[in-house]
């Protein structure tokens with residue numbers, strides 16, 4: 001902390017890449033399904049599957065702000081945060097705040113459900129089907145397709161809430177959360193120093209994560 | 223501030239478009255008898271079971287074709303089943319078995335408003351299902367693949383115009 005004016009890194013580049021690629025993939029997945037480009041739907045969906053596996057791995061072995069243990073908190077911490085956010089001036093958390101963590105967990109959970117259901121989904125013509133659908137019968141595959149549709153609706157609601165919350169931070173709490181998700185950095189004076197110190201990406205861990213992420217993507221296509 | 227306004231505006235559009243349209247539910251007439259002796263609800267159930275069975279057979283063929291070494295005997299059984307059902311489908315949609323019967327169905331009123339178009343969709347399907355079965359009995363996997371895709375197109379063709387919820 002010798003140069004206090006310098007920005008600190010709150011999100012490593014893998015987190016930011018994951019975030020913005022996912023933002024791009026969701027409308028693309030919707031569009032390809034809607035237009036019946038199912039080969040591309042499956043390719044993009046499997047890409048997202050790989051990204052999700054990486055994100056879950058990174059949530060355990062990644063940089064401090066990426067780790068679930070650093071931001072998933074119990075109800076009392078969430079309440080305390082909610083109360084503190086009413087105080088002025090509002091001091092933003094370095095990584096996810098305890099309330100925002102709920103949305104992170106919900107969004108990741110819904111995406112995992114969405115992708116998993118898609119792997120087994122069968123369309124009404126019995127023509128288009130996920131790579132694991134041969135493991136289930138037609139009726140079950142149709143059931144997965146319906147869940148696949150339902151989680152997408154939930155996902156849209158969650159995304160709406162997420163975007164509203166980010167807007168709220170911007171308009172009400174005068175905190176720009178988008179810039180750090182793009183540049184990874186936030187002005188040092190608005191960041192607590194402890195967690196912001198070693199947020200870089202460890203190369204060996206990155207390599208292991210990419211290998212782990214690739215595994216299921218290839219396995220489901222066997 | 224301009225970007226913020228834009229953001230808010232697009233969010234409103236997204237939220238507004240989430241509201242689905244309510245479908246008015248018709249009075250239940252599922253117990254009424256049709257000229258063929260079945261009740262409306264029996265007829266709808268029979269056709270949905272039949273279509274589900276067609277879907278199951280289609281999935282069997284699709285699963286086999288995806289394998290490197292498809293089981294031709296399974297494909298033959300399934301294709302014969304599809305062809306048999308394709309000859310019944312014309313009897314599955316008598317007048318009065320639409321959604322206004324109060325029975326849950328995805329059959330659209332356009333079936334009865336445009337009988338020639340519906341009939342044409344059935345004929346296409348019958349032809350393609352016959353060709354699929356012929357290809358299947360020949361055992362030529364490439365021919366089966368081609369006939370399967372054509373037949374699949376005839377399901378989609380009909381669903382796009384005459385079935386609600388094209389998922």
Ligand code: HEM
Pocket residue numbers: 026029030033034041042043045046048049111114115116117118119120121122123124128129130131145146148149152388389
């Ligand atoms: C987060 C990732 C995903 C999203 C957002 C997504 C989204 C969608 C949407 C919006 C539909 C259209 C549902 C409808 O007809 O209303 C759909 C259908 C489908 N998706 Fe995905 N999908 C994802 C992942 C996957 C994956 C990984 C697979 C498998 C490779 C997959 C396979 C399918 C299949 C087979 C259908 C057709 C099912 C049907 O007819 O309802 N999806 N998806």
